[in-house]
Amino acid sequence: MLTTNFFPTSVPQRPMGHYAHIVILRETDSYALFQTDGELNTARVQAGITNTKFITRITMFKRKQTTPERLIGRELLRRYGLISGESAPEPKERKTDDRGVAIDAAGLAICDYNVDFCKQCPDCISYGFAIGDAGSEKSKVYSDTAYSLTPFDISHEAFTLNAPYEDGTMSRKGEVTSRINEQDHIRPQTLFPAVITIRDLTSPLFLYVLNNILRTRRYGAQTTRTGTMTNHLLGIVLSDGEIFSNLHFTQHLYDKVASTADFDPTQPVDVQVALGAAQSLLPDLIAADHVAVRQLLIGAELAQFIDELSLRTRDEKGIAELLYTALRDSMGYHAAYIQKKGRGK
Known part of the structure; x- marks a missing residue:
């Protein structure tokens, strides 16, 4: 069972050193697309720690990871009636409650992503927000760039894409369309080791973030064209400081996998082999980080623990209760620090 008494009973105003790390192995289940300016993001780094050969790896930037997970959480908050589904109203039509939070006709807080955050829901307090001169809150969910375990050459595939007309052809009135493009995609079963760090959140808010990670299935460029992905949970580490980086984890895992008998550097890595290798690495990697560990x-x-959490979140009453307790804690932080700060101006 998770040691819940490790977590603070309320979200503190200043850092208090309650670090909860979620260690995962992200696996693409279809052709995914993580790009900037039309190209896949890549980095030239060492293959491993002992294997010092430099290779090119596909990178999955921070926001490519946290944004889909954050949006899943917000979807659940709306689904269970904890925040409004309405967009932010015009200033002259804006109605607020006694805390200064914009509300809809039913009295639900309006939280319009990247437009007008409510500053009091689990999403705002966990992942942070910035509203220009209206205030900001630092994220308490830390992520870093994730790197593909295997090199770019065997982890991607180029596809020729076209946009045919409604009749299914590429020509109209005798003219052939030029709407043809070539795009690199990430191949299925490409692995991205990753660590997500949650600092100073209460137990319900930690479970809110964890549930978002376990539920999120689509990552990538556009909502309707994203690739599906499975997040394999490898471990949860409760400590008084941060642990190893994604790149460090990826390089150690590459060395471990490369030492197995069936390893072929020109082929994808067997997912089960990678999962077993990653789990065996965790104790030694954490021991080398010089942090006090309450629980691994x-x-x-x-x-x-995951089976029990799944049983709870598969039931509508159970997931509603989890979301409500997370909202209670986030509203407590809002009342203690954000609302008070706003009134002091």
Whole structure:
């Protein structure tokens, strides 16, 4: 079971050193697309720690990871009636409650993503917000660029894309359309080791973030064209400081996998081999980080915890209760620090 008494009973105003790390292996289940300016993002780095050969790896930037997970959480908050589904109203039509939070006709807080944050829901307090002169809140969910375990050459595939007319052809009135393009996609079963760090959130807010990660299935460029992905949970680490980086984790895992008998550098890595290697690495990697660890939840204990959490979140009453307790804690932080700060201006 997760040591819930490790977490603060309320979100503190200043950092208090309650670090909860979620270690995962992200696996593409279809042809995904993580790009900037029309090209896949890549980085030239060492293959491993002992294997010092430089290779090109596909990168998955921070926002490519947290934004889809954040949007899943917001979807649930709307689904269970904890925030409004309406867009931010015009200033002259804006109605607020006694805390200064914009509300709809039913009295629900309006939280319009990247437009007008409510500053009091689990999403705002966990992941942070910035509203120009209206205030900001630092994210308490830390992520970093993730790197593909395998090199770029065997992790991507180029596709020729076209946009036919409604009749299915590429010509109209005797003219052939030029709407043909070539795009690199990430191949299925490409692996991205990653660590998500949650700092100083209460137990309900931690579970809110964890549930978002476990539920999110689509990552990438556009909502309707994103690739599906599975987040394999490897471990949960409760400590008084941060642990290893994504790149460090990826390089150690590459060395471990490359030492297995069936490893072929020109072929994708067997997912089960990578999962087993990653789990065996965790204790040693954490021991080398010089942090005090309250709990390392892996293996059978982790599987039992996830089964119990899944049982809870598959039930509408259970997920509603989880979201409500997270909202209670986020509203408590809003009342103690954000609302008070706003009134002091």
